[in-house]
Amino acid sequence: MKISTDTLRLAVPVASLLLLLAGVFYLQPRAMSYNGLNLLFNLAVPIALATIAQMLIMAVNDLDLSMGTFVSFVACVAATYLHDSPLLGTLILLGAIATYAALGVIIYLRNLPSIVVTLGMSFVWAGLAVLILPVPGGTAPEWARAVMISKPPLVPMAIIASAMIAVFAHLLIMRSSLGVLIRGVGGNQRSVQRAGWSIIAARASAYALAASFAVAAGICLVGLTTSADANIALRYTLLSIAGVILGGGEFTGGRISPIGAVIGALTLTLAGSFLSFLRISPDWQIGAQGAILIIVLALRLLLNRLESKGGKP
């Protein structure tokens, strides 16, 4: 009966995704096609990337409340500078990643609460985004557009991209030495420090990696929508946090699961479509989405209890 804890943690998000998928297919059988699946899931790709970004921040026991505005900012940069003068656009995005790394260092050195710092930064990113694009507009870089509308044979792009994100993030965070170090900082910072590692470097790299994923999320989003808006991704802050938790992650202790996080992001996207198919008015959808979240989390709590009862000799 020995099932590893990680497998059990992954069981809930997988089961809830399959359940929702079954519900969608039942309500709308035509979704069970190449195009249908692509339409259902293509908006999930940027959300999945943003969720991985949030997960990296949560891995070091912090929380990023600026995720939504940061992705919006990136989207605005991608639709303007990155399209018009790629070199300048790239430099701006690299600068943004460096800013994130610096934030990670400042939060650690000054012992500040990450929530406060990132909440403050969210206004900075939002302001910059409005400065760049005061009115919705801009054009997506052609390559981003090409990638996002590509039609690979057999399996839709959205599915392939999600799988690739999951596998890449898993290798990076669960298998590599750097990933172990980042999760170690979340688990027990003192012991990592005592082993002679630099906590500053570990935190800086966690934040920089997170920013890189968030940059990818912004570019993907623009590739899908073809133009940008300063408020395009505001929902991402809460969606990304919910996705991490849904996927079996925890707020503290460095317990995270990249595969779970991607599945969590897919589940959240699907929940929206499911509710639309049920003809629930958009006014109620956010509440209904919350209800789905609560049900899934309750399920996980139940499983955790069973686990702690059944575990240990």
Added chain:
Amino acid sequence: MTLPMPPAVLEVVNADVRFGEVHALDGVSLSIHPGECIGLVGHNGAGKSTIVSVINGGLSPQQGEVFSDGMRLAPYGIGVARSRGVRCVFQELSLCPNLSIIENTRIMHRNLGGFGWRKRAAAIIVASLDAIFPDHCIDVGGPVGTLSIAQRQMVEIAMAFSDAGQPPRLVILDEPTSSLDSGLAAQLLAHVRRFVAGGGAVILISHMLNEILETASRIVVMKDGKIVAERGAGGFDHAGLVEAMGSAATHHTAARRSSVASQPTLELTLPKGQPFRAFQGEVVGLAGLGGYGQTRLLLALFDRHSPQWWPLRNPAVTFVAGDRRENGIFDLWSILKNMTAASVGDLSRRGFVQDNAEIARGDEWKARIEIRTPDMNNPILSLSGGNQQKVLFARALSTRAPVVLMDDPMRGVDVGTKHEVYGMIRAEAEAGRTFVWYSTEMEEMQLCDRVYVFREGAIVAELTGDANSEHNILRASFEGEAA
């Protein structure tokens, strides 16, 4: 200073450390040579942990120098210490609970990187575990968080002795046996002797004086931040060592004979074995090998008697945790807030905490159990481990709960403090409080009125009065295996 011996693995000269007003180290010099096991003993707050931090590079003294192999190490830090082969097992458990044992090994050994590190890390840690604790039955792929506290300590010890290209030369063991049962402790000490015979050096800190006397080749006694005595192994006996530490000699208080009558205050039927019962004013001991269900019984008792939703006006049970870092102290709170956390209800009026009442309560208990701090408003982490534990005791004893559950609360507490607390437990029991006490130390079981011995999750024996002896407890704990 020239020495006739081979150069010291590590030598600390004239180290001086102050934390605010506390003079933690007062000009301490200590040298550790290859092939030596130094037993370091002293009260809580004597400076043992501080000198360990200086040696492992975690703390730079305000004054003093560190030498290794006759060379002065000018900027000395954690990295330099590790490159010199200094390893440390800390008093509070310090692995990352969310990572697997293999991943923890990776964190410990910085030079283990590169493709295929998992396989190498697994080989290293398994080799070390097998060498120290044969038949350990620990799965190194699993997360540390699911291990019992004894298993975690085993892993941590194995980690310190493991060799990933840079062999350990000086291993510091700070209370390594505090959560191990006697069998595992013996395996560890045997390994320490082997390691020392092979030219390694060990600093052993323990409150189990027998372990020190049997294992150490040189014994260093610290008191108030100074080394007060330093002799070869033969130079001390048990009483001499206790005397040198300057704490009260060990008295054996005869256990009070319990008068069983009336209704039990606590009762719990376990899935197998005998049921558990405790009567008013009784000190009930839970003995047996570590991790055989004693802690689970305590938690079940707590769950049964504490409300799940609304707080009760009169608390029925209170709990003293053994693993203080994990479920005892509030890291960021002051000593006072930590102490009164369990009884704010009693200290408040109309929903507001009465500051004066709280401060008075704090001062009363500070005097009663001698918490060593100039100010109760200092952060709890400014106290040494034993003093933190005293605060937890004060928190439990200052409530009005008639039952106190104690989960091996004396881990890493010095002899003097222990005897003070024993006296308080006795006095409180006379006054009608009930204590349920799990401990891995035999001596503490002798203080109980009645002892339940656990084996494999069940109570296998109940010992009362004269039957409550070390011999009987051991026999009951091992009955299944002994011939």
